[in-house]
Every structure is written in structure tokens, then in C-alpha cells.
Amino acid sequence: MTKTAFLRPRSAPAESMDSLAGLLREWLPLQRWFAGKDRPVTDLGVLSMTELFPGCLHVLVHAAHGGVPAPGGTTPAGDCYQLLLGVRERPSPRLGKALIGTVRDGRLAGLTVYDALQDPRAAQLLLERLRRPGTAGPLHFEGDPAQQVPAGLVPRVLNAEQSNSSLVYGDEYILKVFRRIQPGVNPDLEVPGALARQGCHRVPAPVAWLRTTHPFKATLGVLQPYLRNAADGWTLALDALAAGDDFTAQAHALGRATADVHLALSSAFPVGAPGENGHTAAAMTERLTAAAHAVPALQPYVPGLRGAFAALTTCDAGPPAQRIHGDLHLGQVLRAGREWFVIDFEGEPSRPLSERRSAHSPVRDIAGMLRSFDYAARQRRPWRPEWARRCREAYCAGYAARAGWDPRKKHGLLRAYETDRAVYEVLYEARHRPDWLPVPMAAIERLAVRGD
Helix, strand or coil: CCCCCCCCCCCCCHHHHHHHHHHHHHHHHHCCCCCCCCCCCCEEEEEEEEEEECCEEEEEEEEEEEEEECCCCCCEEEEEEEEEEEEECCCCHHHHHHEEEECCCCCCCCCEEEEHHHCHHHHHHHHHHHHCCEEECCEEEEECCCCCCCCCCCEEECCCCCCCEEEEECCCEEEEECCEECCECCHHHHHHHHHHHCCCCCCCCCCEEEEECCCCCEEEEEEEECCCCCEEHHHHHHHHHHHCCCCHHHHHHHHHHHHHHHHHHHHHCCCCCCCCHHHHHHHHHHHHHHHHHHCHHHHHHHHHHHHHHHHHHCCCCCCCCECCCCCCCHHHEEEECCEEEECCCCCCCCCCHHHHCCCECCHHHHHHHHHHHHHHHCCCCCCCHHHHHHHHHHHHHHHHHHHCCCHHHCHHHHHHHHHHHHHHHHHHHHHHCHHHCHHHHHHHHHHHHHCC
């Protein structure tokens, strides 16, 4: 019997969990998907541990920051993260950056632990579990019975910067493994499934998924078709800039695609009523206050930015609230052939899941894409503001051609949502990519001082 044979599907002894916590406390903050990089981990607790297959543990951990109670509860503030840990008696030099370390005490003492998603064998076994519906303790493997996933697909890890981890299998399917877990159905499963039932071809439909019932009900991962030979909008935009090419035709088509998705969403989910701008302005102002506290560079612009939000209470209410993408930008769209596709409906991972699943103005998505054109234009020197301006105009024109209303005629609404997005970007860049901070700060200056 091997040293790992004591593990059982439902749980592992508390001693085993404690022995892992110390090791993970050092490793977690170094991961790019870890959300608390600006806050020290004061406590790390293993919430659940399940053996997926021999030598691979599924673990949910809670990382607490400062011991401050979470809003509305007594649990320390922090986040729940999903880990798939490989366990070996002997370390392999091929583990490389996947290596987490060697457990010093407890029943796992002397065993090497690593990120199993980086291990091709573990990745293949994970797909096998998804191919066959079933359970492993609190874990449930489910799928669309009409979709048959072939066996033996070779896995590879996507190395693009993201807040989750993704595996591509044989260039046929892509599995997104959510890292930061919140209770409830993840929109990246809920929304594509609903759109597929609407016959919307702009979004790849879920094929299989993984969820848990302990310590709470949550979505853990989604398998979808992989669009081979597709390029993301960010790469295409940068290529066009580098070649000195116009991008307005692509931007116009992307606007039409966005409207197609919004129209399908309005049919798939209940639609709210316009006129909630007062509540929206208050929420935006609250986010601005918190961001300015965390990023002092924002503080000189706060009065002007508040003005953009205050104008919401007197401007056109705009289209009805509905389900939206929630984090739309050039990196969330793919072009295959002449068609645009929209992916990654998870929304902004830093926001509560309940907020990401609620109805919002579609202008929020539009503002996100407009900000993305500005981001792309600023990647080259000299900066080409006219390139971004033409793309923004073309995108809005394409959207209007399909949606029946023109975002450019909702100036106050669009300015407020673009400002809110820029505030979010400032906070994100300050925490994760400080070198990029000047990009959203330039927009902050424009939106606050000039009121554009």
C-alpha cells in the first residue's frame, strides 16, 4: 500500500488538512489568480479535501485576510480557492514551476505536492471524470447527454494571464477551472447554457461541468468546445496597430455581435425596468470611494468623477436592465473566419456572484469594450488616439444597427459607465500590474477634467 492510500473520497483527516495549510500559505500568494496580493494571508483553512483519483486531491481552501468579519456574517474576510493537488512520493524534475513543496508533518509528511493541472496525466484523468457523469464525495460531474466527448485527447495548459486556469484538450475542447469559488451557479455555466437553448451561435455551449455541494453549492469548472484557428480580439487589434491597418470593419462587426448576444440574453432571462440610475450612481460612487482609498493617485480626480456619476440621476434612463456579459473587452471575444464569438461570462471575479448574476444596463458591456479599444491603442508609441476613436465609433454604429438604439446618444449614461470601468481598471492595475496603471489613469483624467 502506498503512503497516499489512506485518503478517502469524502474527506481527509483533519491532521492531513492542517499539514497542507502551512505549505499552501506560502504558495498561494505567488499565483497570478490569487486575489489578495495586496493583503497578507493571516489564516488558511482547508474547507474540503477529496481524492479525485489516486495521487490527485481536490481541495477547497479559505484564505483569510486580517481576521476582519465579512459583511453580514462572522466568517473572517477572505476568499475560497479551488486547488487540484498532485501527491507523489518522489519529486520529478519535470514538475518545474508546478512544484509546491514537500509536506513536513502529518500523514502526508515526506510527500511532494504540486499543481496537478500542470501534469498531463492528471489532466487526462480529469477529462475522463468529466466524460462520465458521476460523483466523488461532494463533487458532481455532469454534462449534456447529447454531447459525446471522445477519449484520449491530449491536454495542454493555456498560459495566458487570467483569473482562472484553462486546459485545452486536443484543440477540441477547453476546460475552465475556476480558482476563486463563491456559492451559487457560476454565470460562465448558466449564461452559455441559456444562450444555447435560445439558438445563439455567438457563444460556445457547455458540454460538461463540475460542481460541489460542500462546504456550499458552487460551480467548479466548465468544459466547452474550443474554437480552433480563432484569434482573440486583443491580439487582432494589436496586430492591426503594428501593421498600421484600420480596424473599423472588425469593430463594426463586433458591435453587431455584441448586440446579438444582448438580444439573446434579453430573451433568455427576465428583463428589468429602466430608471434605476439613482441606485446605480450610489453604487458607482461607493466603489470610487473605496478605490481612491486604496489608490491615492485617484484622489485628486474624485470630485470630477463623482460628477459623472451624479449626472446619472438626470440623464436618459437608457435601455432596460438585463443580464449582460459583465466584463466585456477585446480579450473576451474571438474571431474565427468572419464571425465574432463571445466567451468568458464569469463577469468581474472581484465582484460578488449575486451581483454578477443580476440585471444591469447593457451600456456597461459597451463601456467595457470602448475602454478596451483605448487600452489597445496605448500599447504602441506614439499613442494613436484617432485609431481608438474610429474603433469606438464603428463599434457603437455596429451595435446600433442590430440593437435598434445608439449608445452614442446615451452620452451621460455611457460616460458614467465608462468612468466606473476606468475606476475598476485603476484598482486592478494597482494591485496586479502597476506598470499598466498610467493607461486607466489617462482615462480618469479625461473623464474627470474634460467630462468626455
